[in-house]
Amino acid sequence: MATQTTISATGNLLIAEAYRQVEPDVIAAYPITPQTTIVEAYAKYVADGRVHTELVTVESEHSSMSACIGASAAGARTATATSSQGFAYMYEELPIAAGMRLPIVMANANRAISAPINIHADHSDVMSARDTGWIMLFAEDAQDAYDNTVMSFRIAENPAVRLPVITALDGFITTHAMERAQLMDDETVKSFAGQYVPPEALLDTENPISVGMFAEDRFYTAGHLSTRRAIDGAASIIKEIGDEWGALCGRPFNAVNAYRCEDADYVIVIIGSAAGNVRHVVNELRDQGKKVGVASIRVYRPFPYQELAQAIGHAKAIGVMDRSESFGAQNGPLGLDVHTALYGQTQAPVRDYIYGLGGLDVTLDLIRQVYADLEETESIVPDPGVIYLGIN
Amino acid sequence: MTRKWDLTGIESWEAARYPVGISCPDAGNAVDYITGGWRSERPVWDAEKCKNCLICWINCPDSSIVVEQQQMTGIDLDHCKGCGICAQVCPFGALDMHLESEFTRGDA
Numbered sequence: 001m002a003t004q005t006t007i008s009a010t011g012n013l014l015i016a017e018a019y020r021q022v023e024p025d026v027i028a029a030y031p032i033t034p035q036t037t038i039v040e041a042y043a044k045y046v047a048d049g050r051v052h053t054e055l056v057t058v059e060s061e062h063s064s065m066s067a068c069i070g071a072s073a074a075g076a077r078t079a080t081a082t083s084s085q086g087f088a089y090m091y092e093e094l095p096i097a098a099g100m101r102l103p104i105v106m107a108n109a110n111r112a113i114s115a116p117i118n119i120h121a122d123h124s125d126v127m128s129a130r131d132t133g134w135i136m137l138f139a140e141d142a143q144d145a146y147d148n149t150v151m152s153f154r155i156a157e158n159p160a161v162r163l164p165v166i167t168a169l170d171g172f173i174t175t176h177a178m179e180r181a182q183l184m185d186d187e188t189v190k191s192f193a194g195q196y197v198p199p200e201a202l203l204d205t206e207n208p209i210s211v212g213m214f215a216e217d218r219f220y221t222a223g224h225l226s227t228r229r230a231i232d233g234a235a236s237i238i239k240e241i242g243d244e245w246g247a248l249c250g251r252p253f254n255a256v257n258a259y260r261c262e263d264a265d266y267v268i269v270i271i272g273s274a275a276g277n278v279r280h281v282v283n284e285l286r287d288q289g290k291k292v293g294v295a296s297i298r299v300y301r302p303f304p305y306q307e308l309a310q311a312i313g314h315a316k317a318i319g320v321m322d323r324s325e326s327f328g329a330q331n332g333p334l335g336l337d338v339h340t341a342l343y344g345q346t347q348a349p350v351r352d353y354i355y356g357l358g359g360l361d362v363t364l365d366l367i368r369q370v371y372a373d374l375e376e377t378e379s380i381v382p383d384p385g386v387i388y389l390g391i392n
Numbered sequence: 393m394t395r396k397w398d399l400t401g402i403e404s405w406e407a408a409r410y411p412v413g414i415s416c417p418d419a420g421n422a423v424d425y426i427t428g429g430w431r432s433e434r435p436v437w438d439a440e441k442c443k444n445c446l447i448c449w450i451n452c453p454d455s456s457i458v459v460e461q462q463q464m465t466g467i468d469l470d471h472c473k474g475c476g477i478c479a480q481v482c483p484f485g486a487l488d489m490h491l492e493s494e495f496t497r498g499d500a
Contacts, residue, residue, distance in 0.1 A: 099413065099414070100413045100414075100415070101412050101413030102413070162412055162413070199412070200415060200417075207417075208418075208419030208420075209415050209416060209417055209418075209419060210415065210416040210418070210419055210421060211413065211415045211416075213414070213416060215414050218402070218403075218405075219410060219414050220414075221407075222405070222407040222410040222414070223410065223413070223414045225407040226407055226408070226410065226412060229407075
């Protein structure tokens with residue numbers, strides 16, 4: 001019988017709790033703000049003998065992901081956590097983990113990338129993984145961070161998926177703020193996560209294999225096509241696993257969380273912690289009789305193109321709020337994906353707003369400004385590229 | 393050597409037939425990769441001078457010194473890349489490097 005306890009905790013502590021409950025065989029990690037408290041909490045669980053994970057305290061993120069790849073290839077259930085520059089430092093290994101189809105789970109505390117140096121929330125770090133083959137789940141709050149982490153192991157290890165998963169949560173806002181959340185009992189999580197049986201493992205000496213080898217063009221391309229099919233096919237598997245977890249915990253899972261979008265004329269698309277602020281403004285404007293809605297993206301890779309088009313395709317104007325840049329592209333990363341999702345579906349203008357970089361405050365006034373802007377932008381106008389919010 | 397993997401007709405394989413993650417179900421598969429063609433110089437072994445000290449066998453980076461019952465029997469020219477280390481380390485001058493062009497085509 002699934003029993004939940006209401007606790008007060010930070011997003012980071014909830015991720016550490018999810019890791020404790022799943023108890024991976026190996027965690028290799030290196031500290032970086034604002035991720036550090038995840039592994040700090042986990043190190044205490046190890047020191048206290050509450051878990052039997054091999055905690056590898058490596059000398060850098062390049063090494064943490066390398067150790068995770070080795071451990072996962074050996075057949076171990078493996079997890080890690082990082083942020084920002086650390087994420088950038090392990091970038092070299094990210095496509096390796098995906099290309100070798102290793103089900104590593106990694107929490108990322110979304111944080112700005114230098115320069116200039118900044119430790120606060122935005123998505124500049126994690127967005128660089130969007131072409132690597134990693135599945136990417138975004139948390140809106142601490143509860144999402146917990147739920148996503150629990151689900152991640154099942155998603156990553158699914159025999160039809162076999163891909164690494166990033167569970168991203170916004171630095172400080174979600175990683176460090178105390179929130180009320182529901183913690184599932186250990187037994188339910190353990191039985192949900194199940195026992196990991198690797199389909200092949202370097203430590204299986206009865207069936208010796210070679211992994212991570214040089215491969216000529218044909219093998220290289222076949223590997224990419226296989227990953228493409230696996231991540232496309234993962235969408236429905238993520239939904240199944242999300243529904244299964246949702247039935248246990250009572251919190252519905254959707255790749256796109258569409259709020260009051262059914263009849264909305266003006267819709268904002270957003271990822272991460274600021275979605276709650278937008279919902280607040282939606283309620284406020286709805287009270288004034290304005291038909292507005294918001295869609296927040298929980299599964300960013302594979303991107304839910306069809307679900308999003310279905311949820312917001314009828315809107316008269318769409319505003320995308322991007323918390324990172326794609327310099328030189330017409331829009332930020334989310335803007336590009338929304339344009340693609342809506343291509344051929346609607347003639348409505350899609351405007352891309354860059355907000356919250358380096359932790360810049362996302363005030364309700366800024367969100368009201370976006371809706372006001374969208375109301376004036378019904379007719380097709382030349383796409384102005386990106387519009388920065390909160391600074392002129 | 394028995395192989396689990398049959399690569400016949402690989403040119404027309406569908407992507408689904410390749411192993412997930414491009415792992416290889418056969419360990420020790422380097423033997424299948426014929427690298428002898430990379431050679432520009434060939435080691436020539438003089439069995440008369442050879443004392444079977446096997447220093448060449450220890451040093452060969454491509455495991456191309458063929459040994460049977462602790463006796464050197466020849467050189468595996470399918471895999472020897474012609475680096476010349478064996479000739480360098482041989483204390484008895486039993487190995488000499490010769491340009492491949494000295495051998496008739498197809499002799500390897």
